[in-house]
Every structure is written in C-alpha cells, then in structure tokens.
Amino acid sequence: MRRLFIVPILTALAVGGWPQDGRASHPRLLLTAGDVANITATMHESPGFMRSLARTRTRVDRYFASDPDVPAPMDAGGGYSHEQHKRNGIAIREAGIVYQLTGDRRYAGHARSLLLAYAELYPGLGEHPMKKEQAPGRLFWQSLNESVWLVNAIQGYDAIVGTLSDNEKSAIEEGLLRPMADFLSVESPQTFDRIHNHGTWAAAAVGMTGYTLDDSAYVEMALYGLNGDGKAGFIRQIDLLLSPDGYYAEGPYYQRYALMPLVVFARSIHNNDPERKIFEYRGGLLLKAIYACIELSYGGLFFPINDAVRGKGLDTVELRHGVAIAYAMTGDPKLLSVARMQKSFVLTSDGFKAAMAADHGKAEPYEHRSMLLRDGPSGEQGGLAILRNGAGPGHQALVFKATAQGMGHGHFDKLHWIFYDNGNEIVADYGAARFLNIERKNGGRYLPENESWAKQTVAHNTLVVDGESHFGARLAVGERFHPDVLYFGSDKGVHVAAASMDGAYEDVSFSRTLVLADGVLADGLVVVDVLDVTGSGARQYDLPVHFKGQVIATTPPLRAKTEELLPLGSANGYQHLWLRAETEVAADALFSMTWLAENRFYTYSIQVEEPLQVLFAELGANDPQINLRREQAVILRMRSTGDSTFVSTLEVHGEYDAAEESTIGSEGSITAIEHFSGGDGALVKIANRRSGERYLALSNQSGHDLEHAITIAGREFEWSGFYGLFDRNGPIRK
Amino acid sequence: MRRLFIVPILTALAVGGWPQDGRASHPRLLLTAGDVANITATMHESPGFMRSLARTRTRVDRYFASDPDVPAPMDAGGGYSHEQHKRNGIAIREAGIVYQLTGDRRYAGHARSLLLAYAELYPGLGEHPMKKEQAPGRLFWQSLNESVWLVNAIQGYDAIVGTLSDNEKSAIEEGLLRPMADFLSVESPQTFDRIHNHGTWAAAAVGMTGYTLDDSAYVEMALYGLNGDGKAGFIRQIDLLLSPDGYYAEGPYYQRYALMPLVVFARSIHNNDPERKIFEYRGGLLLKAIYACIELSYGGLFFPINDAVRGKGLDTVELRHGVAIAYAMTGDPKLLSVARMQKSFVLTSDGFKAAMAADHGKAEPYEHRSMLLRDGPSGEQGGLAILRNGAGPGHQALVFKATAQGMGHGHFDKLHWIFYDNGNEIVADYGAARFLNIERKNGGRYLPENESWAKQTVAHNTLVVDGESHFGARLAVGERFHPDVLYFGSDKGVHVAAASMDGAYEDVSFSRTLVLADGVLADGLVVVDVLDVTGSGARQYDLPVHFKGQVIATTPPLRAKTEELLPLGSANGYQHLWLRAETEVAADALFSMTWLAENRFYTYSIQVEEPLQVLFAELGANDPQINLRREQAVILRMRSTGDSTFVSTLEVHGEYDAAEESTIGSEGSITAIEHFSGGDGALVKIANRRSGERYLALSNQSGHDLEHAITIAGREFEWSGFYGLFDRNGPIRK
Numbered sequence A, B: 001m002r003r004l005f006i007v008p009i010l011t012a013l014a015v016g017g018w019p020q021d022g023r024a025s026h027p028r029l030l031l032t033a034g035d036v037a038n039i040t041a042t043m044h045e046s047p048g049f050m051r052s053l054a055r056t057r058t059r060v061d062r063y064f065a066s067d068p069d070v071p072a073p074m075d076a077g078g079g080y081s082h083e084q085h086k087r088n089g090i091a092i093r094e095a096g097i098v099y100q101l102t103g104d105r106r107y108a109g110h111a112r113s114l115l116l117a118y119a120e121l122y123p124g125l126g127e128h129p130m131k132k133e134q135a136p137g138r139l140f141w142q143s144l145n146e147s148v149w150l151v152n153a154i155q156g157y158d159a160i161v162g163t164l165s166d167n168e169k170s171a172i173e174e175g176l177l178r179p180m181a182d183f184l185s186v187e188s189p190q191t192f193d194r195i196h197n198h199g200t201w202a203a204a205a206v207g208m209t210g211y212t213l214d215d216s217a218y219v220e221m222a223l224y225g226l227n228g229d230g231k232a233g234f235i236r237q238i239d240l241l242l243s244p245d246g247y248y249a250e251g252p253y254y255q256r257y258a259l260m261p262l263v264v265f266a267r268s269i270h271n272n273d274p275e276r277k278i279f280e281y282r283g284g285l286l287l288k289a290i291y292a293c294i295e296l297s298y299g300g301l302f303f304p305i306n307d308a309v310r311g312k313g314l315d316t317v318e319l320r321h322g323v324a325i326a327y328a329m330t331g332d333p334k335l336l337s338v339a340r341m342q343k344s345f346v347l348t349s350d351g352f353k354a355a356m357a358a359d360h361g362k363a364e365p366y367e368h369r370s371m372l373l374r375d376g377p378s379g380e381q382g383g384l385a386i387l388r389n390g391a392g393p394g395h396q397a398l399v400f401k402a403t404a405q406g407m408g409h410g411h412f413d414k415l416h417w418i419f420y421d422n423g424n425e426i427v428a429d430y431g432a433a434r435f436l437n438i439e440r441k442n443g444g445r446y447l448p449e450n451e452s453w454a455k456q457t458v459a460h461n462t463l464v465v466d467g468e469s470h471f472g473a474r475l476a477v478g479e480r481f482h483p484d485v486l487y488f489g490s491d492k493g494v495h496v497a498a499a500s501m502d503g504a505y506e507d508v509s510f511s512r513t514l515v516l517a518d519g520v521l522a523d524g525l526v527v528v529d530v531l532d533v534t535g536s537g538a539r540q541y542d543l544p545v546h547f548k549g550q551v552i553a554t555t556p557p558l559r560a561k562t563e564e565l566l567p568l569g570s571a572n573g574y575q576h577l578w579l580r581a582e583t584e585v586a587a588d589a590l591f592s593m594t595w596l597a598e599n600r601f602y603t604y605s606i607q608v609e610e611p612l613q614v615l616f617a618e619l620g621a622n623d624p625q626i627n628l629r630r631e632q633a634v635i636l637r638m639r640s641t642g643d644s645t646f647v648s649t650l651e652v653h654g655e656y657d658a659a660e661e662s663t664i665g666s667e668g669s670i671t672a673i674e675h676f677s678g679g680d681g682a683l684v685k686i687a688n689r690r691s692g693e694r695y696l697a698l699s700n701q702s703g704h705d706l707e708h709a710i711t712i713a714g715r716e717f718e719w720s721g722f723y724g725l726f727d728r729n730g731p732i733r734k
Helices: A010-015 A033-045 A047-063 A080-102 A105-124 A143-163 A166-184 A197-212 A216-224 A234-241 A252-272 A278-295 A317-330 A335-341 A349-359 A448-454 B010-015 B033-045 B047-063 B080-102 B105-124 B143-163 B166-184 B197-212 B216-224 B234-241 B252-272 B278-295 B317-330 B335-341 B349-359 B448-454
Strands: A371-374 A382-389 A396-403 A416-421 A424-427 A484-491 A494-505 A508-518 A525-534 A539-546 A550-555 A577-585 A590-597 A600-607 A612-619 A632-640 A644-653 A655-657 A662-664 A670-678 A681-688 A694-698 A707-712 A715-720 A723-727 B371-374 B382-389 B396-403 B416-421 B424-427 B484-491 B494-505 B508-518 B525-534 B539-546 B550-555 B577-585 B590-597 B600-607 B612-619 B632-640 B644-653 B655-657 B662-664 B670-678 B681-688 B694-698 B707-712 B715-720 B723-727
Touching: A033 A047, A033 A080, A033 A349, A047 A080, A047 A105, A047 A349, A080 A105, A080 A143, A080 B662, A105 A143, A105 A166, A143 A166, A143 A197, A143 A252, A166 A197, A197 A216, A197 A234, A197 A252, A216 A234, A234 A252, A234 A278, A252 A278, A252 A317, A278 A317, A278 A371, A317 A335, A317 A349, A335 A349, A371 A484, A382 A484, A382 A494, A382 A508, A396 A494, A396 A508, A416 A525, A424 A644, A484 A508, A508 A723, A525 A681, A525 A694, A539 A644, A577 A590, A590 A670, A600 A655, A600 A670, A632 A644, A644 A670, A644 A681, A662 B080, A670 A707, A681 A707, A694 A715, A715 A723, B033 B047, B033 B080, B033 B349, B047 B080, B047 B105, B047 B349, B080 B105, B080 B143, B105 B143, B105 B166, B143 B166, B143 B197, B143 B252, B166 B197, B197 B216, B197 B234, B197 B252, B216 B234, B234 B252, B234 B278, B252 B278, B252 B317, B278 B317, B278 B371, B317 B335, B317 B349, B335 B349, B371 B484, B382 B484, B382 B494, B382 B508, B396 B494, B396 B508, B416 B525, B424 B644, B484 B508, B508 B723, B525 B681, B525 B694, B539 B644, B577 B590, B590 B670, B600 B655, B600 B670, B632 B644, B644 B670, B644 B681, B670 B707, B681 B707, B694 B715, B715 B723
Parallel strands: none
Antiparallel strands: A371 A382, A382 A396, A396 A416, A416 A424, A484 A494, A494 A508, A508 A525, A525 A644, A539 A632, A550 A590, A577 A612, A590 A600, A600 A644, A612 A632, A655 A662, A670 A681, A681 A694, A694 A723, A707 A715, B371 B382, B382 B396, B396 B416, B416 B424, B484 B494, B494 B508, B508 B525, B525 B644, B539 B632, B550 B590, B577 B612, B590 B600, B600 B644, B612 B632, B655 B662, B670 B681, B681 B694, B694 B723, B707 B715
C-alpha cells in the first residue's frame, strides 16, 4: 500500500511528455501527460502562454543560478527562513513544470536537488520555534504554510518523478512527502478535520500527495475526513464553507485564498477521478465560487470586508488558476478579459486554453452587475448585496454586508456598507490591521489592533449601541445569529437591498434599506440609507461613516479641537479614535458634510427626529507601535428612548480638475430629508435644490403583488411591492 | 490711430481662410490666415489634430446649445459668476478658432453674441465686490483673471472680426476691448509695470489686443512698459523673471502659469513682428523655459515646491501650448512624446505641426537627466539641482532647492530637498495650502495655513534654528539673500550637488551636500545628505524629514503618545504639528526609521556626534477649518553649542507584493554612519551590513584638478576635485 509503482518510460522524456496510460503516468495533477503533449505541440501559437513560460523559465534559471539555501526553520512570517522555504516550495513546482514543458532535464535536476535536501532536513524537525496560537508547522510557524508548501512541492515531484532513481524516489517519499502528509493529516486532526480554509489547504495537500503516490488512503482522508465518514474533508468543506451562490463564509479575501486549494484539488480530482464529477457537485458550485470571487471586487481589488489585507485582487495567483479553470470548464469568453487583466497565465492545461483563446481575440468584456450573494450552506444566513450603477472602470458600487459572522476572521459589523465611485473607495472598510509578511510588524501576523480596532463595530459603517460592539465582540455569540435579507431588487437605475438584524444587542433590533439610484431620487447619483432601530429605554445610538477624502465643509460647521486631542472613548475601538472636531444638530435639522476625493465631491446628509451630536474622529489613539493607518470617520450620535430612524443620503457630484483649474458642482443639492411612518409603510421625502421633491416609500414587505399606501399631509402614496418612488406629480416608473 | 482697417474679403470665409496679405489680415495671433489655409488643406492627415478639433467643436456646440449666461460679477474664485466668466472667455476663443478651422459661420456668431454681451456689461462695472488684497478686477475679484480673460477673448475676436459689421466691431472694441486693455495697463500701473507673472499676463493681454486692433501703442506698452523706457514690460520680464537656464523665479507651478502669456504673446510677436526674433532673445531663452518646465516634473507632475497646487503637470493647457511651440521652433522629436502624453493638441499652427509629426510616428522618448537650473536673472542666485537615477517611469529623482526666494509665492526653505522613487513622492513638500477654485475653502484662494504652515521652514526638509523660520519668514529679508551653489556633478550612477546658505539666520550659516548614488555607496540606491551647520553659542537645530508612507519600525523604538496629543510648539508652523511620538538617541549612535510606500521600503538613518531627540509629528493642530492634509514628519533635534554636522542616508530597498504575498528586503542595510573632518576636507564612512564599508570624501572645493587628502585612523584618502569615493580597498572609479 505504501509502495508506488512507476513505469520507467525514460525514453519519452526528451520531449517532456509521458504516454497517457492511466494511473501509471505522470504528471497527473494540474497538468497531465496528455496535456503536456498537446501543449508542447501547439504552444508556439499562443504568444501569451509562451511569454508566461519564458518568464517562469527565467525566474527558475535565476533562482537556481546558485544552489538555493535550505535553512533551519527559525523565523516567523516575513522572516528569512520563512520566505526562503516559501520560495523553495514554489521553485520545486516551477522547475518541475518547466521541465515538462521544455523537456530540459536540468530543470528536473533543480527540483530533485531541492526535494532531496528537504528529505534530509524534514525528519529531524520538531515543532517550529516561533509557533504561536495557530496550529504549528515544522518548516513554518503555522501548519497552514506547510500545507501550501506541499501543494506546491507535490506538483513539482509529480512532474519529475519519472527522472528519479528508485533510491531518490524512496528518499523523497519516505523522508519528506509521506511524513509531511502524515503530519498534516493524522498528526494534526484539529486542523485537518476542521471546516475552515486551513482544513481545505491540508486536504488539498494530502489528497494531491495521495494521487501522486497512488495512495488512495490519503485521497479518501482528504475527501471524507480522517475517519472517512464524510463529516469532515473536502466534500464536507464544499458543503459548509460555500453558500449556494458560491459565497465563502469568511469573505472575499479568504475566499480568494480558499479558492486555490478548492480549485487545484478539484482539478486534480477531475483528472484522476473524473467519475466524481467534482465540478458539477452542488450545481457547479466551485465554478460559482470562482465567478463570485470576480464579482466581489471593484477596480480589480477585492472588497476589504472582514479580515482582509488590502491590495489583493483579481491578479492574484489564486484567481489566475480559478479563471483559467472556469474558462476551460465553461468556455465563457467574458472570463478571458479577466485573464488578460491578470497579465500572465498559469502553466497548466487550463492556463494554456485561456491563453490560446485570449490570443485569438476571443475575449469579451466582463460586465459586473448588481447581485445578491446569499450566505450560509443553504443560503439562509443573510447575504452580501452588491449594488452597481454601470459596469465600467469608474462605476458606482455599494456593498451591503448582511452576511453571517464568517468565523474567526469575521468582523462585528452587521448591516455595514461600503461605497465606491470613480475608481476609489469612498465610504470605506478599514480591512485587517496587519502587515502581511513584514517581520518587524508582529512577525507579519495580525496585529493587536486587529482585535481592538479592525474587528470592532465602530470601525464600520453601521449601528453601535451604547458604545459596545455587536455581540459584545464575542465570536461564539456572533456565530449564533445572522441577518435576514428582506429584499433585493435591481431595475432601471434603481438598486435596492434591505436586511434586518436581531441578536446583535440585547433588546435592540435594527433593519436597514440601502438604495443606489441614478437620476431618480435626486438629479444625479445618490445613495439613500434608511436605518430603523427598535429598542427600549434610554440608549445611545452611534452611526459611524468612514470616508476617504478631504473635508471641504459641513453644515453646521464643526468646532475643531485645536490645542489638544483626546481619545473618544476607552474601549471597543473608541479608544483608538482621537476626537478631532464636533458639533450639534437640532432635532429635524439637516447635517451635511462635503468632501473631495481625487477629482469628485461627495456630500453626506442626515436628518433625524432627535438632536444629533456629530463627532469627527481620526484614527491613531492608543496605538503604541504606530500600527494603524491614519483614517477618519464622522460619527452621528443620538440618544434615543426607544425606536429611532437614521435617514441619510450620499450624493456624488461635481468635478475638481487641477490641470484645467476648473471646479464645478462643488455643493450638494439635497436640502432636507424627512421621514414619515404610518399606514403600512414608511415614506422618505428628499428635497433637492434643483429637481424638487422626491419620495421613497418602503413597505418592508417584498411581495411584488402586495399593494401599499401611506397618506402624508393629505396626499396618498400608493405602491405595490417593497418600495415605491414618487415625485411631486405622482409615481415614478420603476 | 484708434480705427482698425479691415479688408472685407468675405468670399474667402466659406473655407475659413483669409488671404495672407500682411497686417490687414486676420487671424494673426497664434493662428494666422496662412496657417488656416495650410491646416484646413491637410488636417485630415492627422487623426490626432482632427480628434482635438472634434472635441473642441463638441464642447463649443454643447456650450452654446442655449445662450450662455453673462452674470453680474459677484463671486470670488470658484463661485458661480467667477467660473461662468472664465468659461465664457474660453468659449469666445474656442468658438472663434472652430469657425476658422471649419468655416462654419454659426461659430463666429456664438463668439460674436458673447462679445457683444460683454461690450454691453463691461462699461458699467466698477471694482469687483469681492476684491481682496490682490489688485482687483472688474469681471473678476483679481485683475489677473481679467488679463487671462482678455488673452482668450482677443483670440476669439481676432478669429471672427472679419464677420462683424462696422457697428459690431465698434461696439466690441469701444465697449469691451479698449476699456479692458486700458484698465489692465494705464489704469493698473502697479500690476502692469510689475516684474511678476501678473505683469506678464497683463502684457500679453494688452499686447495681443494691440496687434489685433493694429494699435501699436498697446504693443509698445506691452513690450516696454507704460512709459516705454524698457524698465518694465514683456522684454524686461524675460530679462528678470527667467534665469539663463530658463528657470522661473517662483518655481515650477508658477513657471507653468507664467509660461502661457510668455509663449502665446511671443508667438503673436513672432507672427506680427518677426524681425524682433523674440524666440532667439537671450540665447533662445523662451524655448529653454519650456524645456525647463518639462524637466521640473516627475511622473508628469510638477515638483510641488513653493506655492504649488498639487496635481498640475505636463498635461496642462500651458504646456500643451509650450510643447507645441517648442516643437515648431526646434523640430525636436523628443518633445512629441511629451505631446502624446498630453492627449490633445492646441488648435494652432504649432499644435497642428506637432500633431502631424506625432501621428506620423516621429516621437522619440523624452529622457529626463540630472541637471542644474541656475536661478536669478544672470544665473548667480543659487539654483535648483535635479539629480536623477535613470529616466523611466519609476526612476529616482532628488530635487535640491538652493534657489532664491522666488517672490511672494516663495517658501522659507533654503537648501530643502524632496525625493521621488517608484512613481511616488517619498520625501515630500507640502505644496500650497489652497483648494483652488473651491468656493467654500476661502473662496478658492490661499488659506491662512499657507502662511502659518506651508511657507514656514519646519514644513520643509531643511534646517530650522531655534524653532524659527529662515529670515524670520519675512519676504523682504529673504529677497536680500540667496544660496550659493558650490558644486554640481553627475557621472556614472553618482549625482552630487552642494550649496551653502548665509543670511537665513543671524550667526548661523549652513551648507549641504546631497549625493544620489546607485550601487556605489551601498548595495542599492542611497541618498547621502551631509548638512554642515556653522554657528556660535547654544542653539537648537531641527532637521525635519517629511515622508510619505506607513512607519514600519524605528531603532531605537518610538514612545508613542497614546492618551493625549499636544502641539509641538506655538509658532512658526510648529503649532500645526501634533507630537505623536518621540525617542532619544545617544551621541554617536544610529537612529533609523523604515517605512513602506506602495510596494517598496525606505530607511532613513542618521548618526551625529551630539545626542538627538527624535520627534514624530502629524499635521493638524490649530487647524480650526480642517484645511490641512494629514501628513507626517520626523524631526531630528539637536542642541548644539556651535558647529554641528547632520549626516544621514536614505536607502531604497526591498519589495512588498500584496498580490503574491511576498516580502523581500524589508530592512535597511546601513549599520553606522561616521563623519570625520580634518586635513582639507571631510570624510563620511557608511558601514553596510552586506557590502561592507564605503567612504564619501568631500573637499568643498569644486576645481577638478585640485588634489585633496584626509588621514583617518592611519589610512590616507586622496582624491581630486569636489568629492571622492572609496571602499575598503581603495578609491572607487568615478
């Protein structure tokens, strides 16, 4: 069972191919022997693929110009030994693939020498000296990196195994591959059987090792968990980690990361066990997850919700694999324009297909659209609504986060929203407090401020009650509750999503409707935000708006602190905010704030029935290591004795052109926002300096056929379904 | 004398051309009748020019879709009436030009109706109601805008005069053009005869009006001043405002602005009085000024020294004119790649030549290079040294500001420097505190913080003595002194500039040598900064470094203020800085600070003989209107009893790749910086973790043939000229 049978057809190696004769042939993971024959015969017809191969070959040549160091494990993330082992793992894979695609045995030799060095090193390793709370590895401070390493190395081994002597094979398999696969599986049950991206990486590493070594025990464990009952393992992970819409519970940043083991292992399963029809599983869910990843982005960068390192996007290696596989499976020409944006192609059969098609001009534009991605294994744990006006580079996108908690990387930010315009994040999410792989910033790991700031509710654009975070910032509590999506609709320039949340606070529930409308509720583009809070007794409601840009003016003006800054609070994230300025707004009066971001103006306006305190805050207090970025927020604070409604708008307007020295439309046009409830719904009246009054009626009932009415000041507003739109004359066509 | 003779050859209008018969023909300013004939005959061969014409035509069509408003003057910069008059002025010019190039008389009619409306309005206007300290206009709050308006409008009038009836001509000339030209000249002697960009705009407006109306009195005034003696006027302005290298005293932002009247009036002179050979004047100085403008930029944006609104660069309309004229005069194909970056072409004969050549593939790359631009009318008032390593998009550029004061827009920043790398400003200049044309920010004018912060010495990267700005921030004192350039040299990856400054402080002089070296004084690219201060008695020397990016780590670590922020001082700009963190560094110990900007690391290191106090400050204190951007600086503070030397380095290193999750070289490599003086020079020893010791010897004497020597620890260092470079073995080839 532990012996691998290899057919030594070395004569085929000169052209880098292997005869395609079933399980005995190599390679067999992302690239099969048949693929190699096909690619090498026709790859000169794809300049894009040839460029990617040439770049990889040059990189491998440089890397092996001298013998790569295989250091004793010592450093945490970002440190020398950590980065060197990561590089070595990738080099093993790349050298193997270049060997297959060029037939040049020197590359097989490069991979072999590294694998033999690791086979020498690995058996003597204990737990990594820099282990922390995470499950420790041996080569790396956390076992996750070890899984990633093996996913790379096994592909390299698979590519060169035919060039190895029996002694070499035995040394590498017994000294490195099996001990590592065993370490990641039977010796690490808490990770391996976990429904989590760490578990997915471990399953992929062990399962791909199983296919390569022809060891079906590894494959079975990887698919169905350590004891084979299917309560853990890859199939269960697909069941539980992805929603029916392909949304991954932890959010886009980890969706990308989890995508890699999902798709590369799935591709390996498809190549070795096609009868499992893994890409058809759960209605083609893995392909939906790849598409969802693409949709979870703006300007090529992922929405930075939950723990997310900013700057990650569609050009990552995970998406290069994902998009190539999705194209190979679907032939969807829109995916080719994403592939072209990625600039290079993965050196697999799928990458080759995508490159060839892109080079033959088959790409069609990828147009984002408004959509709801339901969350939870059965799609009933809330969802992420993406409202988009337009689809081009500067389009507006509003992301409404009504998802479940998302495990340990989830933030306490129920019914939070972010907004993009003109290529920029305008209403922002901080993302994670982390400098990935930068050794001197806490070893590249999450910073303490990730817990004390980034995860806290006040770091987001949603309701904070009595200065405390949702669920008291307790993960176990957060995982017991989730929002409910009340409505999602997108039609002719009007995009609407609504959700409700119970359980974030004792005795306080809230629901929120966000509308993105172009030229309907105001002259230009406007976001309308209706946040209904149901509570009892005297409570403090804070609504933060984290915005990017330079404040131009507010009405009423802010009183700035000029001589001293003090923290806004002492806990739950407030301790990190300096109170920079403040003002008060009378009941039923409008507060508005205009800011400039790049060359466009934004005006946020709010009007409520209670007096408002406006707090303008800057991030950076209680930050001894200067770990936090300098960001800013305005916080609208209301003292309520029960139910209250925050109704606010965000206008996009004007243009500031420094080159032409011209400024137009630098002031917002909304002059009043009134909110009425009664009958079977609520009505928001938006008074506009230029285009007069507009009305948004909300029923909070989504049935399209239900009729609603509300009478305000003698005028009756009648509509059917969730919402209605009116101007001074009557209903506006939806 | 006040009557214009027009030859009414209306038959030629159908194709937009006029016979070329000398002074009687129109147009005659930037576009002559002959140009029009030539352009209209061949313009279909230049898609670039056709696109620019089509865009302008569309803009004009839209503008005149309804009758443009000609409001009563009311608002300051950025306000409605201000912007509307600006737009109208441009529309008159553009409608006129489109008429000439298309022959479509509707465009002439558009320009005519606006001109007639202004001829109606103008005579009744008094001083503008929003006038401030600047010389007031009538249409605008400052007369400067009125000059700009006339430069535009006269081009439009020149283009359509042939379509006007005698009554119309008379109405426009007597009601608008002459009254405005008179107002800007004889009625505003303090502006018109001023050697200043406002004077240049006034001269251009009046002179171009003179050519158009065939009124040589206006032309003479414009060229030689109100009383014609040449002590003022355009020729004197060229003599005094531009250095022999084409550097304009106020710096690049105003150089761009002043360039427009300089080149458009010069082009008008060239077309009407070719015998003046204006473009050959002072060794072709106007062309040098255009080239200097191009060199005063990085990544297409101007260096933001002195009063400068950020975001201005080579794509401005001023540079579109300048580059087109320079190309027409020189045929230099490198200018065409600047023109292509500008995306559109001016609709003049010069723009047409550039467009045609660019469209025929004649562009060659514009490669920036290291250079010294001397300042002052005779080039003896210091200069601006631009040190560049490479020339491509991510090259390094160091700008050493050893220029004279630069009049009222100059900052108190003698021997200041800024640094660019990787497309970004890394060591920064704040620029001006101003939101150009944004009405709600002080009417779009300079903000109070421009005086209290942006001009002050501490807002720059240069020496502050006893917390006071250079010259006590008094312009009149600053104009009495200027730095002296001691050395400038650029050779094989080593770029060196040195200058000295006396008079910025009583009893304190300082000199500074800045070296930009690639692979010579360290493994990679490094800036070495040697700042020698000569003083007497106990003084406090502050050296601020304004840097852009996120602090990663310092050695020794900073102690951050976590619970309260207080201003760093009470005056001279210090009142605007919050003290965010601090630390102390022992005498002869190294302080280093690493930060991350985009995907690259930067390490600033300093080591001095005295103990250092390190102050980390953030901008924003005493800023009641939230006018300041949130910027940061580290300030190195030393208490000296006389002469002291700051020796510091800035290393560029490593890479942070979020997409690939890889980080390399995140730590600087310099471990010690020692400074020795003796013999006839000084020696800086730079110890480097990887490449060992390197030495920079400085003689402070620039003669190439002078031999120097210094003996340190028994080793003799010998070199000739200003500087020498050594490693552990001996001299390094220069």
